[in-house]
Amino acid sequence: MRLSLSAAWAGAATVAVRPAASSATTDSTAFPARERLEAWRSAVDASLIPTEVGSPRPAAFNARLSAMPLGALQIASLAYSSLVSRRSPRMIRRCDPEYYQVGLIRSGRHGIDQDHASAVLRPGNLVVYDSSRPFEAVSTGNVSPSESVVLHLPQRLLPLPARQVHRCCARPIPAAGGIGQLLAQFLGTVADNHDRYTARDAIRLGNIAVDLITAVLAHHLEIDRPPLHSPTHTYYLRIVSYIERHLLRPDLNPAVIAAAHGISLRYLHRIFQQHHHTSVGADIRTRRLERARRELIDPCLGHLSVAAIAARSGFDRPADFTRAFRRHVGMSPRDYRTRA
Secondary structure (H helix, E strand, O other), X not given: OOOOHHHHOOOOEEEEEOOOOOOEEEEHHHOOHHHHHHHHHHHHOOOOOOEEEEEOOHHHOOEEEEEEEEOOEEEEEEEEOOEEEEEOHHHHHHOOOOEEEEEEEEEOEEEEXXXXXXXXXXXXXXXXXXXXXXEEEEEEOOOOOEEEXXXXXXXXXXXXXXXXXXXXXXXXXXXXXXXXXXXXXXXXXXXXOHHHOOXXXXXXXXXXXXXXXXXXXXXXXXXXXXXXXXXXXXHHHHHHHHHHHOOOOOOOOHHHHHHHHOOOHHHHHHHHHHHOOOOHHHHHHHHHHHXXXXXXXXXXXXXXXXXXXXXXXXXXXXXXHHHHHHHHHOOOHHHHHHHO
């Protein structure tokens, strides 16, 4: 059943939130009551996507936000009284930074509605949602503020097809155990200690965050895949392991992989379509580009040229690497390194 979020908050005062990218800490109690909702809007400029934000009781609204960049990512720790936010198709057409948001609910009761999925979220839940699709979200913090941690992740950095990620959006992901708990503990620890990390620490933590989120989503997507003991899945795991071990070989291609496993090219491509919903060549290219992206912003490798990092990542021609990197990230390797 979809949540009736609009009806629940009809008449709530709303303001528009604009995106920005800087570290900030804001406590609305430092402002007069009539200015607090506007102060909140100004604070989330540093960490949230363009969203209409409102409260059913604007005069009693209180909130606190602490935000920190993690390389290309942004993490924010938030506490707020009753709040509603909505991202409309019009806002998406006007501005879409193409982020996934990964939220950890720490206290209060939350609801989110995106596409054809709805979720009621309680403390300990993780949730993913997409800035490129309309959503409505609500939180209730009547007695004490609701609290959450939200990580903003550029979609291009997540090495999973968008259609797979969307299957996880607006659905509660438990964090009471297993790999979900590992991600929840990471988000909470980073948010609580944001003032203790150097800029170089932040870049490394951003890379860890991408890995953990990928692992959590892949874990939950496994539910809809063939069982682990199926022959094709066994082949898939072996092939992925082989690709990782030989990723830096310039001649690594589907024909080499198929020959190494004694299977036909046709069967190799069928295995990948069934288990990863992408081609073998695209998977190799994405893995190499992600390796190069991380090395470009690794402070320990700042002495290496872009061409040297391209070669370390399996690209024998710098021009091919630059074109592929631009398509993957949206800017040249040199610009990406400079901005980071």
